[in-house]
Amino acid sequence: MKKLFFIFFLFFVFFLINNTNAIVFQNPLTSDEFNSLITNISSFLFWIAVPVASLIIAIAAFIMLTGGGNPEKIKQAKNMIIWALVGLIIIFLSIALVNFLKSILGIQ
Numbered sequence: 018m019k020k021l022f023f024i025f026f027l028f029f030v031f032f033l034i035n036n037t038n039a040i041v042f043q044n045p046l047t048s049d050e051f052n053s054l055i056t057n058i059s060s061f062l063f064w065i066a067v068p069v070a071s072l073i074i075a076i077a078a079f080i081m082l083t084g085g086g087n088p089e090k091i092k093q094a095k096n097m098i099i100w101a102l103v104g105l106i107i108i109f110l111s112i113a114l115v116n117f118l119k120s121i122l123g124i125q
Contacts, residue, residue: 052119052124055115056115056119059111059112059115060112062108062111063108063112066104066105066108067105067108070101070102070104070105073097073098073100073101074097074098074101074102076097077093077094077095077097077098077101078094078098080093080094080097081094081095
């Protein structure tokens with residue numbers, strides 16, 4: 018009985034909401050063209066990746082300093098630094114690739 022009441026309640030609420038004005042979804046992306054969309058995505062990833070990589074490098078440095086000469090901790094910290102730098106290089110290369118393709122295609 019409770020399930021049936023809940024289903025009728027949802028059905029009633031849906032029709033109340035639906036009978037008002039039409040629902041309009043705004044574009045969450047600030048670009049209307051594909052090239053500006055790709056530029057926005059790559060710049061967003063850049064502004065997220067740089068602080069995250071910096072934080073990972075700082076944590077790795079802390080692990081290395083507090084490792085107490087433990088070879089396992091030093092190896093872990095070196096791997097963290099290497100992979101953070103690899104991630105940054107990939108982000109920089111993706112931005113360079115987008116700009117290169119835009120220049121080849123003649124897109125502003």
